[in-house]
Amino acid sequence: MSGPPTPPSSCCSRRAFLKGALAFPAAATLPGLFARAEWAAGGGDEVLVLVRLDGGNDGLNTVVPYADDLYHRARPGIGVKNPVELSDSIGLHPSLAALRGAWDEGALAIVQGVGYRDSSRSHFTSTDIWHTAFTTTPERWSGWAGRALDRMDEGEVPALQLDPAPLSLALTGERVVVPAVADAEGFRVRGNKELLEALVARPREGVLEHVRRAAETAYRTAERLEKALGSGDAAGYPDTDLARRLWQVARLVEGGLPARVYAVRLSGFDTHSRQANAHAVLLKTLGDALAAFQADLKAKGLDRRVLLMTYSEFGRRVEENRSLGTDHGTAAPLFVMGGRVKGGLKGAHPSLADLDQGDLKHHTDFRQVYATVLERWLNADARAVLGAAYAPLPFV
Amino acid sequence: MKPFDGPFDFDAAAHLWRRAGFGAPEARIAETARLGAAGAAKAIVRGPAKDEAAAEMDSIYAQVVGTGKVDAIRAYFLQRMVRCEHQLREKLALFWHGHFATSVLKVNEPSWMARQYRIFLERGLGAFADLLGAVTRDPAMIRWLDNETNSKGHPNENYARELFELFTLGEGNYAESDIKEAARAFTGWHILADRYHFSARLHDDGEKEVLGVRGAWNGDDVCRIALSQPACGRFLARKLLQFFVVPEPSAADVEAFGEVLRSRGYRIGECLEVLFASALFHGSRGALVKSPIEFVVTAVRVSGGRLDAAAAQGDLRAMGQDLLAPPNVKGWPGHLAWINTATWLSRVDAGRRLRFPAKGDGVVAALCGQPPGPEDRARLAGAGNDFAHALLSLPEAHLS
Numbered sequence: 001m002s003g004p005p006t007p008p009s010s011c012c013s014r015r016a017f018l019k020g021a022l023a024f025p026a027a028a029t030l031p032g033l034f035a036r037a038e039w040a041a042g043g044g045d046e047v048l049v050l051v052r053l054d055g056g057n058d059g060l061n062t063v064v065p066y067a068d069d070l071y072h073r074a075r076p077g078i079g080v081k082n083p084v085e086l087s088d089s090i091g092l093h094p095s096l097a098a099l100r101g102a103w104d105e106g107a108l109a110i111v112q113g114v115g116y117r118d119s120s121r122s123h124f125t126s127t128d129i130w131h132t133a134f135t136t137t138p139e140r141w142s143g144w145a146g147r148a149l150d151r152m153d154e155g156e157v158p159a160l161q162l163d164p165a166p167l168s169l170a171l172t173g174e175r176v177v178v179p180a181v182a183d184a185e186g187f188r189v190r191g192n193k194e195l196l197e198a199l200v201a202r203p204r205e206g207v208l209e210h211v212r213r214a215a216e217t218a219y220r221t222a223e224r225l226e227k228a229l230g231s232g233d234a235a236g237y238p239d240t241d242l243a244r245r246l247w248q249v250a251r252l253v254e255g256g257l258p259a260r261v262y263a264v265r266l267s268g269f270d271t272h273s274r275q276a277n278a279h280a281v282l283l284k285t286l287g288d289a290l291a292a293f294q295a296d297l298k299a300k301g302l303d304r305r306v307l308l309m310t311y312s313e314f315g316r317r318v319e320e321n322r323s324l325g326t327d328h329g330t331a332a333p334l335f336v337m338g339g340r341v342k343g344g345l346k347g348a349h350p351s352l353a354d355l356d357q358g359d360l361k362h363h364t365d366f367r368q369v370y371a372t373v374l375e376r377w378l379n380a381d382a383r384a385v386l387g388a389a390y391a392p393l394p395f396v
Numbered sequence: 397m398k399p400f401d402g403p404f405d406f407d408a409a410a411h412l413w414r415r416a417g418f419g420a421p422e423a424r425i426a427e428t429a430r431l432g433a434a435g436a437a438k439a440i441v442r443g444p445a446k447d448e449a450a451a452e453m454d455s456i457y458a459q460v461v462g463t464g465k466v467d468a469i470r471a472y473f474l475q476r477m478v479r480c481e482h483q484l485r486e487k488l489a490l491f492w493h494g495h496f497a498t499s500v501l502k503v504n505e506p507s508w509m510a511r512q513y514r515i516f517l518e519r520g521l522g523a524f525a526d527l528l529g530a531v532t533r534d535p536a537m538i539r540w541l542d543n544e545t546n547s548k549g550h551p552n553e554n555y556a557r558e559l560f561e562l563f564t565l566g567e568g569n570y571a572e573s574d575i576k577e578a579a580r581a582f583t584g585w586h587i588l589a590d591r592y593h594f595s596a597r598l599h600d601d602g603e604k605e606v607l608g609v610r611g612a613w614n615g616d617d618v619c620r621i622a623l624s625q626p627a628c629g630r631f632l633a634r635k636l637l638q639f640f641v642v643p644e645p646s647a648a649d650v651e652a653f654g655e656v657l658r659s660r661g662y663r664i665g666e667c668l669e670v671l672f673a674s675a676l677f678h679g680s681r682g683a684l685v686k687s688p689i690e691f692v693v694t695a696v697r698v699s700g701g702r703l704d705a706a707a708a709q710g711d712l713r714a715m716g717q718d719l720l721a722p723p724n725v726k727g728w729p730g731h732l733a734w735i736n737t738a739t740w741l742s743r744v745d746a747g748r749r750l751r752f753p754a755k756g757d758g759v760v761a762a763l764c765g766q767p768p769g770p771e772d773r774a775r776l777a778g779a780g781n782d783f784a785h786a787l788l789s790l791p792e793a794h795l796s
Contacts, residue, residue, distance in 0.1 A: 121557075121572070122567060123724065125567065161736075164714070164739075165716065165723060166716065166736060167733075180736040181737055181738040182714065182738050187738070188741075190744075190748065191782070191785050192782050192785070192786075195779065195782060195786055195789075196744065196785075199772055199775060199786060199790050199791075200789075202771065202772070207643075207683065207685065207732070207795060208682075208766060208792065211735050211740075211791040212791045214735045214736055214740045215740050215791060217737050217740075218737040218738075218741050221737050222741065272552065272554055273542050273545050321550070321552060322545055322547065323542060323545035323552060327552075327554075
């Protein structure tokens with residue numbers, strides 16, 4: 001089941017985005033300081049962690065239909081030969097072996113065949129579509145999580161991106177200001193703090209106000225992060241940027257930072273050539289970091305408050321290319337992990353015998369995943385956020 | 397385009413220097429202000445008759461590239477931006493680097509990246525067709541978009557796709573079938589011993605239909621066909637306007653500047669001279685957010701100080717603009733995307749390292765895209781040793 005018809009995309013107007021980004025109600029410049037208890041009363045303290053696999057993850061070599069001859073025929077050079085078997089037909093890439101623990105505990109769901117109609121092959125357009133949750137140019141350019149945050153009580157740090165890139169469109173709301181930091185550790189104001197704060201105290205207009213608000217948010221976020229982060233023990237986490245950031249998420253949740261959504265990113269999935277090694281390294285980075293995060297949350301007694309989901313702008317073509325890589329494709333699986341997740345495979349693996357011009361056909365719209373997370377996890381009005389009703393999925 | 401007919405004063409000249417270059421010291425701006433809008437646009441496009449700094453930088457180029465170290469090469473191009481007198485050449489090279497965004501992280505050969513950046517310096521002001529031809533044969537580009545593996549019978553579509561989507565036409569102005577056909581035209585455009593190499597054996601010389609025209613096209617033909625599309629003028633006009641003028645140019649302005657580009661054979665310098673003397677350009681003061689490189693290099697040039705290239709590279713990375721390593725083939729998103737909580741603290745920290753020998757209103761006007769308010773001017777005046785840090789922590793200093 002999926003939502004309303006989705007005509008070919010022509011996302012997205014930057015003009016619309018600018019309008020949205022610059023339309024700050026004056027009141028929003030002085031957000032209230034919400035205590036923990038108020039947050040809980042306002043809609044729960046469940047935390048969502050978004051892990052973006054940037055570049056278009058090869059879903060077929062991530063969650064492998066290893067018993068299907070068509071798979072091995074399409075991928076003579078890069079096919080996965082020794083998967084971690086999850087069922088008599090589906091297995092994980094061996095680099096994801098660390099996720100076996102979460103799988104066995106029932107804390108890992110794999111939603112298969114996720115995509116949308118007339119999938120864009122452009123990284124940028126498709127990323128925008130995943131982030132806005134609109135397949136056509138929306139009236140306002142904001143993200144699905146950002147719009148959910150717009151509807152919640154605004155805390156000092158309503159969400160947090162741990163990634164040096166510009167704030168993800170997914171977290172961009174029409175009202176909410178979400179801080180983005182490269183690293184929660186060392187995010188401090190240096191120099192004459194009083195003077196710096198005074199220089200950004202006076203409200204401005206337009207672009208200047210956008211800059212001023214970022215500055216003000218930065219000074220405030222620095223203070224909050226320092227308080228919430230604590231020290232903690234990295235034991236169990238591998239030495240990767242992704243793992244370090246997830247470790248920081250665990251500490252910030254434990255330290256009481258009132259963020260409801262965290263976003264991190266792993267890049268490099270655009271594997272057009274010689275993909276076997278590169279993809280194995282990426283999946284190992286992912287699997288090991290996720291497993292360490294889940295174990296840490298469990299040890300801290302927080303695993304039932306945190307839900308993590310991965311996503312990528314598209315999967316890749318079924319047939320490997322001449323360069324032992326794969327080109328841009330369509331449907332792919334995604335992972336959902338957490339102590340309250342209903343584990344297991346959700347939906348069938350898309351058929352390799354029934355392709356659309358060499359690409360997998362999706363059977364689950366990505367907004368069904370969002371609707372599930374919004375309604376059953378963040379306690380948000382999915383219909384209002386997504387602009388249409390999408391049937392939720394049984395993973396939480 | 398309507399020419400600018402307002403007063404061409406110090407502030408207008410400072411605007412021109414910030415946009416067409418990386419700013420200038422107060423005295424230099426005052427000289428430019430005497431030239432009038434058209435004279436100043438002409439002078440900044442043509443550059444000085446003699447550019448001693450550029451000659452000196454040219455003389456050490458081979459030695460820098462010979463180190464094979466990407467940080468040395470980055471430092472070299474950053475120093476050029478600070479020192480070279482023909483500022484537009486340096487600024488435009490940065491524009492083309494963002495347009496043909498190629499990253500050393502995949503290319504893995506710093507010297508190839510240097511050679512590509514040199515193409516932007518040498519051909520950036522000339523005809524776009526020549527630039528595109530050189531980039532299409534550039535080894536760094538060939539590796540970046542996997543054209544090495546694009547061979548007859550097994551086409552790799554990556555270059556053809558980005559050529560249309562990001563380099564010439566923009567989405568919506570071609571079909572998937574055009575990409576498939578164009579990819580065949582680039583088959584056999586490979587690399588041999590660090591250089592472009594055409595492999596006739598691996599080239600598909602059959603007939604292709606690209607953007608509605610049939611023929612046994614090769615890569616040059618495809619570039620020519622793309623350039624002949626009206627969409628190309630609009631696409632390039634839009635990107636140049638977004639970099640040099642306003643974040644969101646109107647359809648009418650895109651059309652008008654697109655017409656300037658088409659009617660002048662896409663000779664970029666000539667077209668920019670028209671743009672820099674236009675009412676549109678001079679009405680756009682303070683409309684853009686400075687990129688990290690603009691922010692740092694402009695601050696150094698206005699202060700009259702020197703660039704600590706090693707420190708600057710760390711700062712720039714933290715601000716999200718690592719030269720020779722754009723985030724993806726679409727380049728840096730720019731404008732508002734430069735500013736978030738993370739990059740703000742990095743920008744402000746970078747400001748702590750700079751010293752401003754001169755502290756007057758001229759320095760503030762040379763640097764800031766919009767004038768600071770009176771209370772903030774008073775704070776600057778009383779900031780003492782914190783002057784540079786305070787100035788560079790003002791939101792106004794981050795606009796161009």
